[in-house]
Amino acid sequence: VKKIPREELGQNIGAAVADWDKEKLVFLVNEGLEAGITSMEITNEILLPILQKACREIDAHDITFPELVLLADTIKAALDLLIPKIRASLSEGKARGTIVIGTVKGDIHDLGKNLVAAVFESGGFRVTDLGRNVSVDDFIKAAKKEKADIIAASTLMTPTLITMEELMKEVKARKLKLKTIIGGWATSPEFARKIGADAWADDALEGLFILDQLMKELRRV
Amino acid sequence: MSDVRVEKTVCLFCPPGCGIDVHIKDNVPIKVESNLDSVVGPICIKGEVIPEWYQTEAKNRLLHPLLKVDGRWKQISWEQALDTMVAKFTAIKEKYGPQAVATYIGQVADLHDLSYIVRRFNMGFGSPSLYSVHQTCWWGKGTAHAMTYGLYSSPTLIGSKCCIIWAANPIGSVPFAADFMTVSKTQGTKWITIDPRRTFFAKASDIHLQLRPGTDGALALGMLNVIINEKLYDEKFVEKWVLGFDKLAERCEQYTPEKVEEITWVPADKIRAAARLYATTKPASIFQGNCLDNVENGFYASRGIQALVALTGNADARGGATLMPIFTFSKIADKLVPEEAVLKPKDDPWPLLMEYSGIPAGAAMNEIILTEKPYPIKALVIQRGNPVLSWADTNKVKKALDKLEFVVVMDYFMTETAELADLVLPATTFLEQQMLYNYVGRPMVVLIKPVLEPPGECWPDWKLWFELGKRLNCNQYMPWKTIEDCQAEIAGMAPVNAKLEDLKAHPEGYFYAKRAWKRWETDPNWRFNTPSGKVELYSERLKELGFDPLPGFFEVSESPVKNPELTKKYPLILITGLRSLYFLHAMHRSTPSLRARDQEPMVEINIETARNLNIESGDFVIVETPKGRVQMKAAVTSDIHKNVVSVPHCWAGMANQNLLTNDDLHDPLWGGLSMRALACRVRKAFPGQASPFTVAT
Numbered sequence: 001v002k003k004i005p006r007e008e009l010g011q012n013i014g015a016a017v018a019d020w021d022k023e024k025l026v027f028l029v030n031e032g033l034e035a036g037i038t039s040m041e042i043t044n045e046i047l048l049p050i051l052q053k054a055c056r057e058i059d060a061h062d063i064t065f066p067e068l069v070l071l072a073d074t075i076k077a078a079l080d081l082l083i084p085k086i087r088a089s090l091s092e093g094k095a096r097g098t099i100v101i102g103t104v105k106g107d108i109h110d111l112g113k114n115l116v117a118a119v120f121e122s123g124g125f126r127v128t129d130l131g132r133n134v135s136v137d138d139f140i141k142a143a144k145k146e147k148a149d150i151i152a153a154s155t156l157m158t159p160t161l162i163t164m165e166e167l168m169k170e171v172k173a174r175k176l177k178l179k180t181i182i183g184g185w186a187t188s189p190e191f192a193r194k195i196g197a198d199a200w201a202d203d204a205l206e207g208l209f210i211l212d213q214l215m216k217e218l219r220r221v
Numbered sequence: 222m223s224d225v226r227v228e229k230t231v232c233l234f235c236p237p238g239c240g241i242d243v244h245i246k247d248n249v250p251i252k253v254e255s256n257l258d259s260v261v262g263p264i265c266i267k268g269e270v271i272p273e274w275y276q277t278e279a280k281n282r283l284l285h286p287l288l289k290v291d292g293r294w295k296q297i298s299w300e301q302a303l304d305t306m307v308a309k310f311t312a313i314k315e316k317y318g319p320q321a322v323a324t325y326i327g328q329v330a331d332l333h334d335l336s337y338i339v340r341r342f343n344m345g346f347g348s349p350s351l352y353s354v355h356q357t358c359w360w361g362k363g364t365a366h367a368m369t370y371g372l373y374s375s376p377t378l379i380g381s382k383c384c385i386i387w388a389a390n391p392i393g394s395v396p397f398a399a400d401f402m403t404v405s406k407t408q409g410t411k412w413i414t415i416d417p418r419r420t421f422f423a424k425a426s427d428i429h430l431q432l433r434p435g436t437d438g439a440l441a442l443g444m445l446n447v448i449i450n451e452k453l454y455d456e457k458f459v460e461k462w463v464l465g466f467d468k469l470a471e472r473c474e475q476y477t478p479e480k481v482e483e484i485t486w487v488p489a490d491k492i493r494a495a496a497r498l499y500a501t502t503k504p505a506s507i508f509q510g511n512c513l514d515n516v517e518n519g520f521y522a523s524r525g526i527q528a529l530v531a532l533t534g535n536a537d538a539r540g541g542a543t544l545m546p547i548f549t550f551s552k553i554a555d556k557l558v559p560e561e562a563v564l565k566p567k568d569d570p571w572p573l574l575m576e577y578s579g580i581p582a583g584a585a586m587n588e589i590i591l592t593e594k595p596y597p598i599k600a601l602v603i604q605r606g607n608p609v610l611s612w613a614d615t616n617k618v619k620k621a622l623d624k625l626e627f628v629v630v631m632d633y634f635m636t637e638t639a640e641l642a643d644l645v646l647p648a649t650t651f652l653e654q655q656m657l658y659n660y661v662g663r664p665m666v667v668l669i670k671p672v673l674e675p676p677g678e679c680w681p682d683w684k685l686w687f688e689l690g691k692r693l694n695c696n697q698y699m700p701w702k703t704i705e706d707c708q709a710e711i712a713g714m715a716p717v718n719a720k721l722e723d724l725k726a727h728p729e730g731y732f733y734a735k736r737a738w739k740r741w742e743t744d745p746n747w748r749f750n751t752p753s754g755k756v757e758l759y760s761e762r763l764k765e766l767g768f769d770p771l772p773g774f775f776e777v778s779e780s781p782v783k784n785p786e787l788t789k790k791y792p793l794i795l796i797t798g799l800r801s802l803y804f805l806h807a808m809h810r811s812t813p814s815l816r817a818r819d820q821e822p823m824v825e826i827n828i829e830t831a832r833n834l835n836i837e838s839g840d841f842v843i844v845e846t847p848k849g850r851v852q853m854k855a856a857v858t859s860d861i862h863k864n865v866v867s868v869p870h871c872w873a874g875m876a877n878q879n880l881l882t883n884d885d886l887h888d889p890l891w892g893g894l895s896m897r898a899l900a901c902r903v904r905k906a907f908p909g910q911a912s913p914f915t916v917a918t
Binding site for chain 1: 254255257258259263266392396399400402403404406407408421424425802814818
């Protein structure tokens with residue numbers, strides 16, 4: 001097995017992400033895995049920090065939204081490879097919680113949601129991804145079936161905010177014992193409060209942090 | 222102290238006009254967010270910093286009318302300012318005739334109701350001399366689309382599987398479109414970028430065609446050659462709806478990819494690959510920027526681009542191009558008045574621009590002022606414009622302004638143009654006045670309401686004309702008591718056909734028509750808005766006017782092919798007008814958050830070229846054309862073609878791009894200015910020439 005210093009791998013991965021070079025990125029990730037670096041390490045110590053930096057930069061307007069989108073899409077290619085491995089390494093019992101996630105009905109975008117799902121999985125949660133254009137009914141059904149602790153709903157498009165509001169109403173009306181978190185370009189903390197979601201997150205990593213809090217709250221109940 | 226109120230309006234810090242919620246406390250905007258009801262947005266950083274703009278840059282606003290007396294500014298009242306104008310305009314009218322009093326409206330005159338009001342004022346006054354910025358952008362596309370479809374062909378990005386980003390950098394010019402396009406890219410939309418610079422889009426594209434500036438028309442013909450020869454076009458559509466296919470095919474024969482490689486510097490294989498990708502991926506759109514509007518042969522390039530759209534069946538297709546009427550406020554001002562009131566300037570060299578936009582070419586105004594032919598222009602009112610920075614050939618603009626007897630500028634600031642005026646008037650912003658605003662690319666208008674009290678004695682632009690109309694006794698075509706009366710009149714006409722109440726109920730924008738696609742398939746009475754009812758790749762009208770009836774290509778005046786002698790002296794090719802996300806034209810330079818992200822003007826030079834010229838990044842360099850020179854720092858990069866130099870847009874002082882550009886070479890058809898594809902040379906500034914005081918502020 002060829003030894004690659006982790007620092008060098010980190011730098012090379014950083015350069016591949018900066019070039020939006022998915023092929024090279026996947027090659028490097030495989031190289032790292034072969035060298036004995038675990039998928040959890042590559043995700044949490046190399047890829048997520050790159051994403052975190054980019055999220056900080058977009059908040060400060062140091063990069064543009066299109067740049068963030070391509071960067072995230074590139075990282076997603078590596079996560080697609082790594083997440084199944086992380087999933088396999090976590091036994092069911094050990095999962096920190098169960099989440100159903102989807103982009104609400106009317107919205108066909110799922111880049112951000114895919115990334116969030118991947119990050120949540122990499123953080124040790126069991127995630128059921130319902131995909132995009134998900135109806136309120138499907139969210140509720142899946143949450144029951146998976147015995148979900150948390151429903152995570154996202155949208156990029158403003159006309160679909162109404163679906164999100166309906167989802168929250170339905171969760172309340174059915175008195176489901178779970179927490180809700182929302183996010184996505186069209187949402188805001190004010191909106192989350194208004195529709196009665198339990199939490200709102202600006203990005204995937206903030207979301208992961210909030211999940212722990214939500215889980216604690218759930219246990220307390 | 223008062224509570225915070227939230228007002229829904231539109232951000233006009235750039236023309237796309239995103240919907241915004243403005244949070245206001247004590248008549249001060251404290252926060253701006255996207256209006257979630259609006260289809261235009263989300264906002265970019267410019268919208269977010271509106272509060273900061275008010276707290277910083279706007280502190281230098283003009284608050285009172287100022288009259289220049291013996292070279293010094295003297296504060297006067299509006300009453301005195303109006304009296305001065307009335308006296309001057311009356312005297313000039315008596316001596317030289319009414320056409321000697323002219324108006325120039327900057328910032329997208331066809332998009333706001335001001336051009337309607339001024340045109341009506343002018344009808345009463347008897348002057349045809351209303352000019353605007355049309356020759357600097359959009360109308361090359363506009364006239365080309367009009368000649369091809371009788372309609373405007375707007376790219377429809379939703380659902381597009383392939384997008385050509387042609388001479389455009391929407392990150393700087395239409396940020397939310399760039400956002401949307403990039404999200405689509407991650408879902409598999411293919412990108413082809415056509416640009417001499419390696420932009421964000423070029424880097425992320427499946428194919429980048431790095432062409433020689435000014436050869437877009439040839440590139441389009443080369444791509445058409447491939448599409449026609451390989452039968453990649455939509456035969457059914459072409460047979461039924463396209464006029465002149467055979468003639469175009471014949472024209473394209475000579476434009477083989479190899480021949481086009483010679484002209485454009487783009488490798489023949491890449492031309493083939495791009496043509497195949499575009500023609501075989503459906504639906505496909507072409508996002509064409511405004512660059513070709515500033516190239517002498519831009520009209521024909523735009524015609525070629527539309528031939529690509531039409532032949533591939535993407536005209537009036539969702540994910541391709543949406544066709545919609547070309548509608549401007551200045552043009553509909555000619556309705557509801559007797560025919561004899563409608564005036565046109567004499568000997569207009571580019572009547573087509575007037576025909577489609579309702580406003581004649583501004584370059585003709587400069588020419589008339591300087592030559593006094595066919596009549597003198599002696600007074601000029603400039604509103605919302607800063608032509609000293611934004612119009613081609615600054616020295617010519619200054620010469621023209623200098624020749625006038627009386628210049629009035631109405632603006633927020635003492636701009637470079639205002640400094641040269643005799644009378645300066647303080648204007649309100651888009652948050653402080655009621656305005657009817659028209660959108661490009663969507664059948665939507667919005668009635669912008671005033672959400673802030675204006676400071677000092679700032680007046681809305683329209684009020685000047687209402688007052689002048691009364692005082693000069695020439696308001697017979699302005700039968701309105703209030704601005705709302707006027708706006709109700711406009712809204713009541715086609716194509717909007719709405720009541721003002723309808724508009725008021727939609728601060729996020731009012732759609733006056735439904736968007737529809739492939740009407741040629743569904744509507745049995747469908748015809749394109751051309752004389753033949755078809756897509757006119759061959760135009761009889763153009764032929765009658767003495768122009769090439771087909772999409773075509775000719776070398777621009779200063780190209781290395783057309784003028785090799787000039788190229789010996791000026792070996793590089795200049796492009797100007799690069800848009801920045803952080804500024805709109807000459808605006809926003811004194812807002813700290815924006816300036817911090819784009820601190821100073823820098824000329825982009827290829828790394829190899831810079832090496833040969835002994836130039837490093839950060840060195841002061843001089844860029845020269847036959848028209849003049851600018852001085853700024855060099856940004857050495859591999860992201861630009863080695864024979865091309867890019868000077869940024871609308872900086873002031875010694876960095877003013879328009880010291881280099883040309884108002885003598887025009888697109889023969891509609892008069893577009895030459896601000897790109899010009900011959901230039903670059904050298905390192907000698908020590909002592911590069912003083913920090915020469916950098917724009």
